[in-house]
Amino acid sequence: MTQLAEKSSLLDSSFMARLDQLDVLSRKILAGKLKGERRSKQRGQSVEFADYRNYVVGDDLRFIDWSIYARLDKLFLKLFLEEEDLAMYVLVDVSKSCDYGNPHKATYLKRVAAALGYIGLVNYNRVTVAAMSDSIVAETGALRGRRRVAGMLDFLNKLEPAGPSHLAMACKRFALGHRQKGVCIVLSDFFDKGGYEAGLRYVASGKYDLFCVQVLSPQEIDPDLQGDLKLKDMEDADTAEVSITQPLIKQYKANLNAYCLALKDYVTRRGGTYLFTSTAVPFETLVLNYLRERGLLG
């Protein structure tokens, strides 16, 4: 673990130790693929009782509830919940717009993704980390187990912010490629001129338990600009000529607030969870406190 931490600047060892105590929670009970540590919708061989059913010929006699037979003189079969693994998808925005801010937005996003991936892996969940900009630009494939942590961190380390945002295309590609139900965590600034609605529509369906974490830098939340400026969009080189005035800043903040609220509303109404954070918030605080409060981790 120490070696791992040394390899990666994304996670340090003490923090990893604290992460070991956490697990990814899903509000939905989802079917898994492999035997795991998580309750599944399927009946199986765990210790947790689920239901009774009538005995039919051929059933395993070991699961007959003899106490009931004694009282009622009828054969009932005890059913137990199956414990399976959980599919966990982490979508990290690596568009050019994330290459901004102090603390750096892309770094922050990658660290959150690394932390979440780590938690997923150590709890034997099936973790997929995907990088998106105008599409899915890179993907780890399904990872499982603590041994995969190093590979995941390597993957994240190699990601560099580039290209424009196209949430709709990225989410569509992702949803088509991952039919397994699971927890889907989208880490992004959600600044997409085409709108976030079209993209989130794909991942807010019943298939996924959706978590949206919007990460903005303090410079975006409270711009410290002055004078007559020609603002240049980092992604598409679009420009806006502005003279910074108090009303303009006020209006910008109001618009940002409205934008975030609309996003939250959109996500919440579709059964997802929305979390807003600034890169000024310490990454540990976000993971250990905020994500736990919102029920993603437990």
Next chain:
Amino acid sequence: MPNLLNPIPAMIAAGIVVPALLLLYFLKLRRREFDVPSTLLWKKAIQDLQVNAPFQRLRRNLLLLMQLLLLLALLLAFARPVSRVARRAGKLTVVLIDRSASMSARDPDLKGRSRLDEAKRRAKDLVSGLSTDAAATVIAFDDSAETVQPFTADVGLLKRKIDAIEPTDRRTRLKLAYQLADAQTKFDPDQLRSNIKPEVHLFSDGRALDTDDLSLVGNLTFEPIGSNQTANLAVVGLSAKRNYERPTQVQVFARLANFGPEVKRTDVQMSVDGQVRSVAAATLLPDRWTEAERQASEQAGVFARDSVEFTLDLTQSAVIMVEQMNKDGDALAADDSALVVVPPPKTLSVLLVTDGNYFLERAVGSLSLKDPATVTPAKYEAGLGTTYDLILFDRYQPKALPQVGSFIYFGTVPPGLKLSAEQRDGKMLADVGVAGVLDWQRDHPILRGVSSLSKLYVSDPLRLIVPSDAEVLIDGTTGPLVVLYRDGTRTHLVVGFDLLPSTWPLIVSFPVFMYNSVQYLAVGSEMNVRQSFEPGATLRLPRTALERAGGADLKQLRLIGPAGTTVHPVPAIGEVALGPFDRVGTYKLDPPVPSYEQFAVNLLDANESNLLPQTSAPAGIGQTLIGTGGQSRLELWWWLIAVGGLPLLLIEWWVYTRRVHL
């Protein structure tokens, strides 16, 4: 090469405006670039602010409005291409300033100043632009011309001389002024050395009397002064004359004209020695109207009444003034009134031809006449009496009469006339007995004041044969008693009875009759009133008149006129010339010179009273500076561009750039 009229202000303005514009331009270009993750929210914020900003709709229109205003300003400036260029002083400049009567008009658009003041202002403006190697001369003219200042390069001196030009009430004649302008140019040594054509600037309203016969060497620029909307009512004609039949009665005719743009009604007031005697109304159609307009006006019920007539009785010297009273908006005062001087009745020299008549002698002696004389018929026939104005024949019919004069006959008739008495055997027949008075003409001047003649009885009156053109003043019970008869230049008053056997000398009516008769015949000896002089006229006092006024003792004469008093020395021999009279009004001589005690100077000139300025140069010589408003209005347009247009352009630019900001 275009002339720069205001080069220094223009350069200052350019120095301010051009860098300002460039600065704004570069400010826009040098907008600092700044990378942001997304312009999404910024653009939205700009849009929101623009939508919510107050007057944003107006601001969009503001740009249009200002562009329109700017365009309008430029178009206005473009529509008035006349500039001070045309008034630019040349190397040799002749300034002609009209100081005639019409230049005293105070046009409404000149704000209380006269046309002459405006002409002087423009002329000073012209000479201000004189370059150092140029010279100018100033000539003031009316119907004469005077070099106010010969050629000089001293601008200050030129301005002082222009300021010193005084208005006159004289008429406008250009020929002398043009000749003087040419003469001045020839006298200039520079002109002899070079072939430079002088620039002649004419500041006038252009109404000259002699536009047919003009020539000028220099390049003339005519700058019309005055507005065509100026109102002026004028007395353009005045005549007064005594009634031939009744010489004490004076008839005054006045004709008025309206040179303004609208129909005017006015009261015309006649005053005698300052006392108002009568008022009449006049309705005046604009002189500039065409016949069709006049007819339309008459169809609308507005009829022109442009002449008035007054009648009054005058036996004394008097000054009659006719004045139009509608002074509201009237631009020229000199033609509002006209004067006529009525001379005093002539003091008569009277000769009484009688063999002795106590009553007549007393009556003649009491009339304060000049040199009354009494002679016998024999002495009269010996050759006396031809120099007397009035001769009274008492019971004596003369053999012959002088060719001119007035005559009163008592108990006899004049010889050889239609008016005679019935005769038999060479003797005049008389009705035997006493006759009374049947009737008399109570309103005749000779019988005015005669209260009653009912107590007049006469003895043996003549049987008078009265022609139809004679006037019977008193009718007796037997026939005409007193008859007035004119015979060419002679006037005869025949009393057809002997005074001595009558009651007349003993009743009051006799001295009244005698007084009235002498007055009447004296007035009748000079039928004409003194006609007035026109402004600019001169008066020569003949030696005989000077002799009568004081002869050798008369050393000087004081002429008291409307412009003040002038003193004229009287030489021992020869005549005295007075004038020219520059201003209208009455003039008095002190001491009074017989026949010239008082005289009037009247404008009475429709051409001068017509204040409508000419729009083209007189006689078509030279160019006309278009735009009668002159320089002040032109400068306003320049200011409009400078103060209005350029800031408008800058504001427009600002608004345009602000559209992106907010």
